[in-house]
Amino acid sequence: MKLLDAILGRPKQPRSHEEDLLALATAGVSLETQLGLRSTGRGGLALRPVSASAFEATEDEMRRLLETGAREDGSSLAVVMDAYGYLWVVVHDEQLEDIVSSVYAATIAMADGGFRDQILAALFEFERDGKKVCWVYNFKRARFYPFLPLPAGQRRDNAEELRFAALMKEELPLEEDVSHWYGLWGAPLGAAGEISERARRGE
Amino acid sequence: MSRQRQIPRDIGLTARMILAMFLLAVLYLAFVGVLWSAGLSFILIAVIAGGMLLVQYFFSDQLILASLGAHEVTAEDSPDLHALIERLAAQFDLPKPRVAMIESDVPNALATGRNPRNAVVAVTTGILQRLDDSELEAVIGHELTHVKNRDVAVITIASFFATVASFIVQLGLWFGLLGGFGGRGRDDEERGAGAVVLVYLASILVWIISFFLIRALSRYRELAADRGSAIITGAPSQLASALLKISGDIGRIPNVDLRKVEGASALMFFPAISGESLASIFSTHPSLDQRLEQLQRLQAQLEAA
Numbered sequence: 302m303k304l305l306d307a308i309l310g311r312p313k314q315p316r317s318h319e320e321d322l323l324a325l326a327t328a329g330v331s332l333e334t335q336l337g338l339r340s341t342g343r344g345g346l347a348l349r350p351v352s353a354s355a356f357e358a359t360e361d362e363m364r365r366l367l368e369t370g371a372r373e374d375g376s377s378l379a380v381v382m383d384a385y386g387y388l389w390v391v392v393h394d395e396q397l398e399d400i401v402s403s404v405y406a407a408t409i410a411m412a413d414g415g416f417r418d419q420i421l422a423a424l425f426e427f428e429r430d431g432k433k434v435c436w437v438y439n440f441k442r443a444r445f446y447p448f449l450p451l452p453a454g455q456r457r458d459n460a461e462e463l464r465f466a467a468l469m470k471e472e473l474p475l476e477e478d479v480s481h482w483y484g485l486w487g488a489p490l491g492a493a494g495e496i497s498e499r500a501r502r503g504e
Numbered sequence: 505m506s507r508q509r510q511i512p513r514d515i516g517l518t519a520r521m522i523l524a525m526f527l528l529a530v531l532y533l534a535f536v537g538v539l540w541s542a543g544l545s546f547i548l549i550a551v552i553a554g555g556m557l558l559v560q561y562f563f564s565d566q567l568i569l570a571s572l573g574a575h576e577v578t579a580e581d582s583p584d585l586h587a588l589i590e591r592l593a594a595q596f597d598l599p600k601p602r603v604a605m606i607e608s609d610v611p612n613a614l615a616t617g618r619n620p621r622n623a624v625v626a627v628t629t630g631i632l633q634r635l636d637d638s639e640l641e642a643v644i645g646h647e648l649t650h651v652k653n654r655d656v657a658v659i660t661i662a663s664f665f666a667t668v669a670s671f672i673v674q675l676g677l678w679f680g681l682l683g684g685f686g687g688r689g690r691d692d693e694e695r696g697a698g699a700v701v702l703v704y705l706a707s708i709l710v711w712i713i714s715f716f717l718i719r720a721l722s723r724y725r726e727l728a729a730d731r732g733s734a735i736i737t738g739a740p741s742q743l744a745s746a747l748l749k750i751s752g753d754i755g756r757i758p759n760v761d762l763r764k765v766e767g768a769s770a771l772m773f774f775p776a777i778s779g780e781s782l783a784s785i786f787s788t789h790p791s792l793d794q795r796l797e798q799l800q801r802l803q804a805q806l807e808a809a
Contacts, residue, residue, distance in 0.1 A: 385763040459754045483762035
């Protein structure tokens with residue numbers, strides 16, 4: 302079928318980001334039972350900032366959207382910039398499902414504002430025996446992959462990453478090409494606070 | 505070194521290397537015979553190929569490093585790396601090679617140079633980021649063993665006639681057509697045409713057979729380099745650990761941040777250069793399992809002694 306589709310130029314029906322993110326929320330149980338991973342209650346969405354007034358308007362709209370969700374779910378949100386100049390929507394919530402829905406709400410607001418292309422990736426943080434285990438969702442490729450940063454420098458535990466990927470193959474749409482498993486070191490997930498706090502541009 | 509005496513010689517590996525080299529020699533002698541009987545022009549090709557190979561042999565280090573984008577680093581630039589290589593060279597009883605660095609996330613290490621006095625060891629930034637010191641030592645030990653065994657020279661010489669053969673196959677028809685057989689008259693021309701075909705066919709045969717023989721020889725020498733590193737560093741398991749970290753899928757997991765990568769064009773997301781993660785100047789390697797199995801055996805032998 303794939304070959305036929307390719308020859309006839311029929312694009313495959315892509316899964317939506319919503320479906321993919323939902324898969325992570327539902328996989329929360331498996332992540333705990335099979336991999337021993339527990340959500341640290343932190344997640345984030347990485348965005349490429351664009352200095353355009355339209356982007357600011359979209360950002361405000363996104364904050365409003367997120368604020369509503371935050372009040373319902375009891376999440377705590379913040380928008381911060383990292384060392385690479387990327388903007389992060391940081392979500393703190395005890396429930397993985399609520400983190401996922403807040404992240405998804407942020408992507409909706411971005412897409413509605415016409416800034417779908419600015420969305421880079423979502424990062425969901427877990428821990429196991431005191432070690433940080435992240436699941437990255439790359440929006441361009443619509444795939445998840447594991448990311449285990451090691452405390453010292455820009456290192457990661459590749460062996461464990463491969464192991465986790467193998468175990469989650471059935472539950473999540475996984476990035477099969479490992480050369481796309483780019484890291485996200487130093488994501489500012491610690492930032493929390495009211496969504497109205499603007500951390501960037503000194504405001 | 506008493507450590508070396510604790511591990512018995514690997515007769516099988518040595519025997520296989522010798523067999524491969526012997527078969528290559530037989531093949532090439534036959535080929536020379538064909539060339540000789542065909543006339544002078546093909547000898548000319550051999551001479552030209554030989555000249556090119558001499559150039560390659562003498563300038564292999566510069567050629568390879570230039571093609572990989574390697575730049576030499578001084579002890580001030582990379583004191584730790586220099587110290588590590590200096591220590592290892594002493595252990596291997598080799599003069600300290602020059603040190604070069606390649607800016608690449610793909611983990612890789614190689615050694616080149618026609619003899620131990622003109623050797624260069626190059627490492628990528630990718631391998632420095634992924635391996636710890638003992639693993640890096642094991643990997644560089646593997647490369648230094650290549651230097652010690654003069655594998656550059658061995659494989660270059662082994663490739664000589666294969667190169668001549670491939671030359672002839674690719675260009676031989678033109679050489680034949682353009683003449684140069686000497687002799688006049690129809691008989692000579694007919695004989696000349698027959699010789700062209702013969703040499704061409706022989707070249708194809710030599711090329712194919714030597715391809716496989718050289719690959720086998722390369723594989724054996726890779727295993728020998730693993731062995732050499734394991735014996736002299738006394739740490740086969742470190743080499744195994746390094747291989748596991750940089751071979752296959754693991755070696756292809758990038759050590760680059762996504763935000764750095766995104767800066768490139770929207771057309772990026774090409775796979776990183778696939779293929780050999782622990783490449784040297786040779787094109788073929790034994791399988792990872794084979795290498796790990798040998799290293800496991802060596803570790804067991806070391807522990808039993």
